[in-house]
Amino acid sequence: MTNTLRVERAIHRFTQEELARRIGVSRQTINAMEASKYVPSTALALKLAQVFGKPVEALFQMKHDVLLTF
Amino acid sequence: MRNKLSTSQLGWVLALTGLTLYILEQTQLLDLPPLLRWLPALWNDSQPDLRENHDLYALLFVVGALLAACSRERYEDEYIGQLRLEALLGALYMYCGLLVLAILLVSGMGFLRVMMYAMFAPLLLFLGLFQLSLRRAQRTTPAHD
Numbered sequence: 461m462t463n464t465l466r467v468e469r470a471i472h473r474f475t476q477e478e479l480a481r482r483i484g485v486s487r488q489t490i491n492a493m494e495a496s497k498y499v500p501s502t503a504l505a506l507k508l509a510q511v512f513g514k515p516v517e518a519l520f521q522m523k524h525d526v527l528l529t530f
Numbered sequence: 531m532r533n534k535l536s537t538s539q540l541g542w543v544l545a546l547t548g549l550t551l552y553i554l555e556q557t558q559l560l561d562l563p564p565l566l567r568w569l570p571a572l573w574n575d576s577q578p579d580l581r582e583n584h585d586l587y588a589l590l591f592v593v594g595a596l597l598a599a600c601s602r603e604r605y606e607d608e609y610i611g612q613l614r615l616e617a618l619l620g621a622l623y624m625y626c627g628l629l630v631l632a633i634l635l636v637s638g639m640g641f642l643r644v645m646m647y648a649m650f651a652p653l654l655l656f657l658g659l660f661q662l663s664l665r666r667a668q669r670t671t672p673a674h675d
Binding site for chain 1: 603605607608609610612667668670671672674675
C-alpha cells in the first residue's frame with residue numbers, strides 16, 4: 461500500500477503534529493503511515509480524507525504487483 | 531496535576547520493586563520476616579503453611595509488569611494498539627522458542643528452575659518488546675516535520 465499523505469500534508473502546510481491533532485492520533489502514527497510502515501483503519505483513512513478534502517483512494521493506493529494478484 | 535504517577539509508571543515501580551527485592555533476597559543482602567504470613571494457601575501439600583516472601587515479590591512483579599505493559603500510553607491510538615499486539619505475538623513466539631531450547635538442553639532438577647523463570651518470561655518478553663517498538667517508533671519520528 462502506498463500513499464500521498466506527505467505530499468498532501470505539504471500542500472496543506474500541516475506539520476505532522478497538527479495533522480495528528482486534527483485526526484486524534486499520535487505523531488508517531490502519522491510518521492509510520494507516511495513511511496508506509498502502518499496501514500490505517502478505514503475510520504482513520506476516512507478522517508484523513510475529510511481533512512484533505514479528497515476521496516480515500518486519492519490518498520491510498522494499492523501497489524501494482526498486489527493488484528495483479530487479484 | 532502534572533507530576534501525578536501514571537498507571538504505567540506505577541506498574542514500573544511495582545515491577546522493579548518486586549524484582550529488586552527478589553534479587554536482594556537471593557543474594558542474601560536482605561532478610562525480611564515472612565510478610566505474607568497472614569495469607570493462607572488453599573493448596574499446600576509440601577511444607578508448613580508459611581508463605582515465603584518470593585510469593586510477594588512475584589505478585590508485585592506480575593501486577594506491576596501487567597500495569598506497565600497494558601496501561602494506556604499518553605497518546606494511545608490504533609497504531610500503538612497494533613504495536614502492542616505485535617509485541618504480544620512476538621513474545622509468544624520467543625517464549626515458545628526458548629521453551630523448546632530449554633526442553634532440549636535442560637533436564638532433571640535444573641528444569642524446575644527453568645519452569646520458575648518460564649512463569650514470568652512471557653510477561654517480561656512482552657514488556658521488553660513493546661517498549662522497544664515504542665522507542666523505535668519515537669526514534670524514527672523526526673522532531674519537527
